[in-house]
Amino acid sequence: MSSPYGLHRVVEPAGVLPQQAWRLSTETRSWPDEVLVDVELLNLDAASYRQLREQHGDPDSVRRAVVEIITERGKMHNPVTGSGGMLLGTVREVGPDSPLGLKPGDRVATLVSLTLTPLRIDDDLADWTGDSEQIPCRGTAVLFGRSIAAVLPDDLPDALALSVLDVCGAPALTDRVVRDAGTEPAVLVLGGGGKSGSLSLAAARRAGAGRLVALVPTQAEADAVQESGLADEVVLADARDPVAVAQAVGAQVDVTIVCVDVPGCEHGAVLATADGGTIVFFSMATSFSAAALGAEGLAADVKMLIGNGYVPGHATFALDLLRATPGVRELFERRERHTSTA
Amino acid sequence: MSSPYGLHRVVEPAGVLPQQAWRLSTETRSWPDEVLVDVELLNLDAASYRQLREQHGDPDSVRRAVVEIITERGKMHNPVTGSGGMLLGTVREVGPDSPLGLKPGDRVATLVSLTLTPLRIDDDLADWTGDSEQIPCRGTAVLFGRSIAAVLPDDLPDALALSVLDVCGAPALTDRVVRDAGTEPAVLVLGGGGKSGSLSLAAARRAGAGRLVALVPTQAEADAVQESGLADEVVLADARDPVAVAQAVGAQVDVTIVCVDVPGCEHGAVLATADGGTIVFFSMATSFSAAALGAEGLAADVKMLIGNGYVPGHATFALDLLRATPGVRELFERRERHTSTA
Numbered sequence: 001m002s003s004p005y006g007l008h009r010v011v012e013p014a015g016v017l018p019q020q021a022w023r024l025s026t027e028t029r030s031w032p033d034e035v036l037v038d039v040e041l042l043n044l045d046a047a048s049y050r051q052l053r054e055q056h057g058d059p060d061s062v063r064r065a066v067v068e069i070i071t072e073r074g075k076m077h078n079p080v081t082g083s084g085g086m087l088l089g090t091v092r093e094v095g096p097d098s099p100l101g102l103k104p105g106d107r108v109a110t111l112v113s114l115t116l117t118p119l120r121i122d123d124d125l126a127d128w129t130g131d132s133e134q135i136p137c138r139g140t141a142v143l144f145g146r147s148i149a150a151v152l153p154d155d156l157p158d159a160l161a162l163s164v165l166d167v168c169g170a171p172a173l174t175d176r177v178v179r180d181a182g183t184e185p186a187v188l189v190l191g192g193g194g195k196s197g198s199l200s201l202a203a204a205r206r207a208g209a210g211r212l213v214a215l216v217p218t219q220a221e222a223d224a225v226q227e228s229g230l231a232d233e234v235v236l237a238d239a240r241d242p243v244a245v246a247q248a249v250g251a252q253v254d255v256t257i258v259c260v261d262v263p264g265c266e267h268g269a270v271l272a273t274a275d276g277g278t279i280v281f282f283s284m285a286t287s288f289s290a291a292a293l294g295a296e297g298l299a300a301d302v303k304m305l306i307g308n309g310y311v312p313g314h315a316t317f318a319l320d321l322l323r324a325t326p327g328v329r330e331l332f333e334r335r336e337r338h339t340s341t342a
Numbered sequence: 343m344s345s346p347y348g349l350h351r352v353v354e355p356a357g358v359l360p361q362q363a364w365r366l367s368t369e370t371r372s373w374p375d376e377v378l379v380d381v382e383l384l385n386l387d388a389a390s391y392r393q394l395r396e397q398h399g400d401p402d403s404v405r406r407a408v409v410e411i412i413t414e415r416g417k418m419h420n421p422v423t424g425s426g427g428m429l430l431g432t433v434r435e436v437g438p439d440s441p442l443g444l445k446p447g448d449r450v451a452t453l454v455s456l457t458l459t460p461l462r463i464d465d466d467l468a469d470w471t472g473d474s475e476q477i478p479c480r481g482t483a484v485l486f487g488r489s490i491a492a493v494l495p496d497d498l499p500d501a502l503a504l505s506v507l508d509v510c511g512a513p514a515l516t517d518r519v520v521r522d523a524g525t526e527p528a529v530l531v532l533g534g535g536g537k538s539g540s541l542s543l544a545a546a547r548r549a550g551a552g553r554l555v556a557l558v559p560t561q562a563e564a565d566a567v568q569e570s571g572l573a574d575e576v577v578l579a580d581a582r583d584p585v586a587v588a589q590a591v592g593a594q595v596d597v598t599i600v601c602v603d604v605p606g607c608e609h610g611a612v613l614a615t616a617d618g619g620t621i622v623f624f625s626m627a628t629s630f631s632a633a634a635l636g637a638e639g640l641a642a643d644v645k646m647l648i649g650n651g652y653v654p655g656h657a658t659f660a661l662d663l664l665r666a667t668p669g670v671r672e673l674f675e676r677r678e679r680h681t682s683t684a
Contacts, residue, residue, distance in 0.1 A: 296511065301652060
């Protein structure tokens with residue numbers, strides 16, 4: 001029997017989850033709840049691509065290293081960094097029991113990591129020069145019952161849609177948390193000018209936030225967020241400096257959303273949040289122990305959530321938010337122009 | 343003006359929180375919202391004591407190193423491990439604006455770290471032989487408006503009370519989460535035989551849990567938890583093996599409490615929890631990114647909480663739970679006899 005988590009595709013070692021497995025089966029005869037995808041493009045995780053470049057040097061050696069990993073492991077799972085990436089493709093075949101709601105011909109992006117996605121390549125990545133993390137590719141990928149894939153919209157450029165899908169968990173969870181926080185709660189977004197930050201501001205507004213504050217690190221970003229109209233107040237501070245954050249924000253807020261991808265923002269978030277309030281950490285740079293011990297050391301009665309990247313309907317929600325909120329799209333496009341990261 | 347977070351006691355560098363500071367003021371003339379404590383005993387954090395032993399070797403050198411740290415920094419904050427510990431003492435003086443509810447003569451244990459507690463020693467730790475993490479000490483400590491201290495109960499041995507106070511955030515937060523989870527929610531405690539685990543089982547029962555499952559790693563511990571009567575079901579599995587955890591637990595639960603202090607328990611917790619459910623991570627070995635990416639990779643719509651060690655009233659709540667639940671006390675005392683850790 002097949003497992004919605006893909007346990008049936010694990011070859012070695014037996015009995016672990018696909019992400020923990022060394023090798024997955026890329027058998028292209030599919031199980032009833034699976035979906036097969038004709039792959040067009042692999043997008044390697046930035047950390048993985050950087051490591052491969054450092055280890056292998058010239059682009060062709062990097063290309064051969066990636067081919068070797070995929071062939072050996074049945075997935076693009078960098079054994080050094082432990083990270084993967086995502087892929088773009090077109091649905092070829094949908095099993096009769098698949099719950100994903102996809103149909104043949106749909107253009108999709110996978111929102112689960114390549115580290116758990118069975119992948120077979122048929123072209124030795126011959127069209128890739130090895131000098132970018134975007135890999136043109138012909139091959140087959142497998143989605144499980146619990147995999148997540150988003151149909152790419154017709155009305156948005158692929159690059160913009162992928163940027164949004166990359167962080168789509170943040171606005172969906174922000175929506176839930178703000179709705180649960182009572183009437184017109186005050187909301188603070190640390191890193192309000194970034195991708196997840198600007199979407200979270202828009203989500204908080206739509207969910208009924210009262211006072212809405214964006215904290216950003218530079219005057220240029222403050223100006224951009226101010227122009228976007230996404231926040232009521234834009235304040236300038238280093239999110240890693242708890243006392244500066246608290247002073248910049250002023251009255252404590254009911255909900256704080258942390259979207260700043262640098263370590264050390266936990267204590268500022270705690271100081272800025274009122275007792276009984278909620279903090280959602282979306283940054284992967286968050287330290288579990290700094291958050292737990294920080295709140296305890298400050299005797300702060302705050303609820304702290306680990307930002308789960310999966311909320312049902314998150315992809316549609318985020319794309320709709322982008323379409324409906326010109327300020328969000330402006331910030332995304334400004335970011336593309338400056339080729340900075342979020 | 344004094345700050346409830348103790349900013350007014352920070353000497354160097356200026357403008358940071360006491361925990362981040364290199365040096366605190368131990369001036370014994372107190373501010374209106376402070377409490378002064380006559381110190382009896384310092385209890386060093388285990389990691390800090392181990393490091394000091396490794397660096398300094400013989401007990402007398404360790405003693406001198408601790409005296410030097412406290413004298414230089416104005417707090418017992420190990421510069422290598424970054425950790426502190428807690429202290430026991432008797433309240434000497436209570437400022438007129440202190441919100442802590444203490445009175446002179448109260449015997450107290452501090453529940454905030456020594457890394458943020460101003461401390462002056464008057465005896466060069468002369469009564470300490472340097473060969474244990476418990477340090478007899480004469481000196482003065484300062485509590486701020488937001489510090490946390492618990493009055494030691496008359497009816498329990500100090501060692502037992504301190505053991506309970508050390509983990510008292512877990513049962514208090516478990517109580518809240520289980521009450522918020524609807525009618526008779528199914529609850530799983532990973533590490534149900536440990537200190538925080540057994541208190542969390544008792545708290546979950548009192549808060550109205552339905553099916554209550556304890557997961558433990560050994561048969562001996564399973565027998566002990568079974569005898570204690572704290573759980574409806576006791577199951578045996580390695581909490582680091584997600585598939586084994588899911589199989590042992592069977593039907594998914596509504597609330598999972600993670601009290602196992604080893605890395606790698608995030609995915610098992612996710613697999614064992616039903617969509618819409620809640621996971622509370624109390625273990626300091628929790629990896630933020632493993633939890634966030636694990637839930638996303640498994641398309642699990644679960645709420646994940648960072649176990650905040652502070653909940654108002656947590657000390658009284660935990661001590662009452664111990665008094666009212668013979669099974670909890672048995673497990674604590676068994677643990678003392680086996681001198682194992684939780």
